[in-house]
Amino acid sequence: MMSFSRSLIGLALGAALPLAAQTQNHYVGSIATGQLTRTAVVNLTQLAQSQLLQAQSVLSYPYPEFKPTKLFPKLSASTIAVALATPSMQSLPIGVSGLFGFNALSHYDQRQANNGNQFSVEPPSPSIAVANGYILEGVNNAVQIYSMTGTPLLPKVLATNQVFGVGPAIDRSNNAGTGYGVFPTDIRVYYDQGISRWFVLQRAQDEDVFGNNLNSSHLYIAVSQTSDPTQTYNVYTMNTTDAANPRCPCIADYPQIGSDQYGFFVSVNEYDTFYNQFVDAGILAISKSSLAAGSLAPTMESFSIPFQSGYEFAIQPATTPPGAVSFLANGGGEYFVSSQSKFFPDNNLALWLMSNTSSLGGAFPSLSLTQTTVAALPYITPDVAIQRPGPLPLGSTLGGALAFLDGGDTRILSVSYAGGKLYTTLATQVADSQPKLLVGGAYAIMSPTFRSGTLKGTALRVGYLGVQNNSLLRPAIAVNAQGKGAISFTLVGPDYFPSAAFIPIDALTTGSTVLIQAPGVAPEDGFTGYPPNGSVARWGDYSAAVAASDGSIWMGAEYIPNGPRTPKANWGTAIFRYIP
Amino acid sequence: MKITIYRPQHFRNLISLNGRRSGLHLLGALAIGLLFSHHADASFVGSYAFNNFTLKDTSTCGLDTPNGSAATPDNGLSVVLTGSDSGSGCPGTTDLTAAAAAAGTVAFQYSYSSTDLPGNDIAGYLLGTAFTKLADTSGQSGTASFAVASGQRFGFRIVQDNQGGPGILSVSGFTAPGGSAPAVPEPGTLSLLAVSLGVVVAKQLVSRNRVNKAVTVA
Numbered sequence: 008m009m010s011f012s013r014s015l016i017g018l019a020l021g022a023a024l025p026l027a028a029q030t031q032n033h034y035v036g037s038i039a040t041g042q043l044t045r046t047a048v049v050n051l052t053q054l055a056q057s058q059l060l061q062a063q064s065v066l067s068y069p070y071p072e073f074k075p076t077k078l079f080p081k082l083s084a085s086t087i088a089v090a091l092a093t094p095s096m097q098s099l100p101i102g103v104s105g106l107f108g109f110n111a112l113s114h115y116d117q118r119q120a121n122n123g124n125q126f127s128v129e130p131p132s133p134s135i136a137v138a139n140g141y142i143l144e145g146v147n148n149a150v151q152i153y154s155m156t157g158t159p160l161l162p163k164v165l166a167t168n169q170v171f172g173v174g175p176a177i178d179r180s181n182n183a184g185t186g187y188g189v190f191p192t193d194i195r196v197y198y199d200q201g202i203s204r205w206f207v208l209q210r211a212q213d214e215d216v217f218g219n220n221l222n223s224s225h226l227y228i229a230v231s232q233t234s235d236p237t238q239t240y241n242v243y244t245m246n247t248t249d250a251a252n253p254r255c256p257c258i259a260d261y262p263q264i265g266s267d268q269y270g271f272f273v274s275v276n277e278y279d280t281f282y283n284q285f286v287d288a289g290i291l292a293i294s295k296s297s298l299a300a301g302s303l304a305p306t307m308e309s310f311s312i313p314f315q316s317g318y319e320f321a322i323q324p325a326t327t328p329p330g331a332v333s334f335l336a337n338g339g340g341e342y343f344v345s346s347q348s349k350f351f352p353d354n355n356l357a358l359w360l361m362s363n364t365s366s367l368g369g370a371f372p373s374l375s376l377t378q379t380t381v382a383a384l385p386y387i388t389p390d391v392a393i394q395r396p397g398p399l400p401l402g403s404t405l406g407g408a409l410a411f412l413d414g415g416d417t418r419i420l421s422v423s424y425a426g427g428k429l430y431t432t433l434a435t436q437v438a439d440s441q442p443k444l445l446v447g448g449a450y451a452i453m454s455p456t457f458r459s460g461t462l463k464g465t466a467l468r469v470g471y472l473g474v475q476n477n478s479l480l481r482p483a484i485a486v487n488a489q490g491k492g493a494i495s496f497t498l499v500g501p502d503y504f505p506s507a508a509f510i511p512i513d514a515l516t517t518g519s520t521v522l523i524q525a526p527g528v529a530p531e532d533g534f535t536g537y538p539p540n541g542s543v544a545r546w547g548d549y550s551a552a553v554a555a556s557d558g559s560i561w562m563g564a565e566y567i568p569n570g571p572r573t574p575k576a577n578w579g580t581a582i583f584r585y586i587p
Numbered sequence: 588m589k590i591t592i593y594r595p596q597h598f599r600n601l602i603s604l605n606g607r608r609s610g611l612h613l614l615g616a617l618a619i620g621l622l623f624s625h626h627a628d629a630s631f632v633g634s635y636a637f638n639n640f641t642l643k644d645t646s647t648c649g650l651d652t653p654n655g656s657a658a659t660p661d662n663g664l665s666v667v668l669t670g671s672d673s674g675s676g677c678p679g680t681t682d683l684t685a686a687a688a689a690a691g692t693v694a695f696q697y698s699y700s701s702t703d704l705p706g707n708d709i710a711g712y713l714l715g716t717a718f719t720k721l722a723d724t725s726g727q728s729g730t731a732s733f734a735v736a737s738g739q740r741f742g743f744r745i746v747q748d749n750q751g752g753p754g755i756l757s758v759s760g761f762t763a764p765g766g767s768a769p770a771v772p773e774p775g776t777l778s779l780l781a782v783s784l785g786v787v788v789a790k791q792l793v794s795r796n797r798v799n800k801a802v803t804v805a
Contacts, residue, residue, distance in 0.1 A: 268650060330652065331652070331673070331674070332650065332651055332652045332673050332674060332675045333674070333675075334674060334675060334676050334750075335648040335650055335651060335675040335676060335677050336648070336675065336676030336677050336748075336749075336750075337676065340676070424674060425674070426654060426672060426673060426674055427672040427673060427674030427749065427750050427751070427752070428674070454702065454703075454750075454751055454752050455750070456676075456703075456707075456750045456751040457676060457750070458676075458707070458748070458750075463751075465702070465751075467702065467752075488652075488654075
C-alpha cells in the first residue's frame, strides 16, 4: 500500500532573513522500502518474437474500442482577467528543418500491439530515451526500440502490458465479456547514464474483469537488467491506492521521471478514484543502486506534499544529460520545478531540491525536501488550438466538426539540469501581433543554489515561443552538457495540420525560426474530439526531448503522419535528431 | 615579447607619419609610441603565451565534472578565466598557471564579474601554492603585482562552489619577467621596426623630393 508521508514543517522559515530572501518550505518523507517490489522478469525480444507466431486477433465484440477518455487532470483555476494577462510575444517565422528523422510509433501501432488486445488510446504521451545506439520510444501504451537510423529492433511493437508482465488490457478473444485486464497509461521511458539502465513507467487504476474501475491503483516500473534495452527487465509494482489517506483511495496520476547521482525519482499527482479530484502531490525517491542490482524491494522514501500554495502539483523532476553532473553537495540532490496551478495568472515558478539523496544507498534513507519560488515570467492557462481544415473520415461518421486540440495547462513539461542551470518549459497562452490568443510555449533558464540549507533560484533568461496565427503545443526541452539544445513541440493552426517541429536554444540564445521536421498531412481525427467526448481532441500530453552522449538532441513529437491509421484515430509520432 | 608592430592599426599609425614632419619628429614620435604602447600591449605572448599556461580544475567531490575554462579573446592581449560552475555545489578551484621565465615582477590589471552573489566565488592570483584574493564581488577591478623567482609557478585562480554562476576574472596589461619587456624588443621585432622605419623614411624622402620639385618648378 502506498503511504505518502504527510509532513510540512516550517512554512515561511525565511521570514527572518532579509527582504529579498526567498521563503523556504521544508518537507520530510518516510521510509517506504517494501512498497515497491519486484513482481516479474520479462525479456522484450523474446516477447516480440513470440508475437510473430500468433495470429492477429480481429475480434472486438463485446468490448468497446476504447476506454473512457484518459483522466483529464486539470485543476480548476481562476481565469480572471485572462485577456489582460495574456503575454504578447514576438512571433517567430517558420521554416523547414531538413534534419534526420523517422516516423515512429503511431496509433495504428499502439492499437495493433499485443495481437490487437488493446484499446484505442488518445493522446499518445510520447516519450523517448536514447543511449548506446538505441532509441526507446513509449506511447500509450506500447513500446518499440529503434536503431539510431530508425530501424525497429523489436520484430513487433509490444504493449506495455507485456512489458510489465500483466495480462492484456482487453482479451478480445474472450466472448464472455470478462476479458478486461490492466489498463496502464501515462507512459514515461528513461535511460539512466549512471547505472546504464532503461526504464519504462506507467500507472493504472485497477479494474475488474468486466472493466469496472476499482478503488485501487498501481504503479509499474520496468528496469532493464543491462544496458541493452532489447533484453531482460525487472518489473516493479507498487500499490498507489494510499488507503491511509482520508481523501483517498487514489491513483498516482501523471508520473514523471528524473534522477540524480543516487536516486531515481517519480513524482505523481494523487487524484481520488471517486471524483478524480486532486488530493496532493507525491514524490518517490528510489535507490538507483537497488534498482540496478535487481533488488526485490528497492530502498525507497516517499514524500507527500499537501496542496496549499498551488505549486504543489505536477512537480517535475530534473534529468541530467550525459557529461553533466547533478547536484552533489549536501549528500547529493535532485532539483524539481513546478508552476502555479491554483491562482492564475502567475509569474513565479517553484524550485524544489531533494537533498541527502546519497542516503538512499543505506537501509534508512533520510532525505529532505525544500521548496522556494523564483520570479520567472507571466504565464496563464492556454485555451484550445485551432486546426487547419481537412478530411475527417471518423468525424464525418460521428457528426463531429473539425475538433479543437487541447492546449493543455501550465504545468512544467520538462526540466533539464546542466552546468548548474535548470532549463524548463511549460505551455502558456500568448497573443500574437493581431492580437490573437494562441497556445504558445514559455521557457525559463534558472540558476539554482542550495547553500547552508537555503534554496534560492534566479531566472537567468526567460522567453515565449509562438508563431503568428498558429499554436505551439507541449514544448519539451533538452540540453547537452554544454547547455546547448532544443525545444520540440507540435505546430498547429489555421495554416498547418498538426506537425512536429522544434527550435534550437542554449543558455544565451534562442533560435530565430521554428523549424518543421515532420509536416502533418491531415487534421487530428480521433475519437476524443467528437461526441460523446466533446469537441476538443486530446493532444500530447507531452513532446519529448533528450540529450545523447555525443551531445546531439533527440526529439519526439506528436503529429498526423501519412501512414496507416485505425478507424478511431490517426495520430503518429516523429523522432528526429538535432546536432547543436 | 612585444607584439606592438604586428598589429595593423599600429603599423598604419607608423606609416601615416608623412614627410611633412622632420626626421627628428618622426623618431621622437616612434619613441613615444613605443613607450605608450607598453601599457596597451603588455600581454600573454612569448614565454607567457596563452598556450604556455596550464588550466586545471579541482573539486572536492570525486564525481564532479568541473567545467572551468580560459580564453584569450584578443589574441593574447588579455586572458579571461572562467571558474567552474558544474552545478555540483561542491567547492573547487580553477587555476591558470605558468612557470616564470625569469625572476622579477609580475604585474597586471584585473576585473571580476559574476552573476553569483558576492563571496560565493573568489578570484585571485597564485604564487606557488599561495593564493591571494583579489575580488569576490562582481564589478571589482584593480591592479596587482608580485615578485616571482625564476621557474616558480604562478597564475590566476577562481575559488568556487560550482553553483549560482561562475566567477570570471579578466586579466590585461600583463607583464612578467623574461616575457613582455617594453624597452628591449626581440630581434624579430627590431627587424620589423627597422622595416617600418625604412618605409617611413622612404616616404619622407619621396615627400621631400616632391617638395623640392615643387620649389624647382616655382
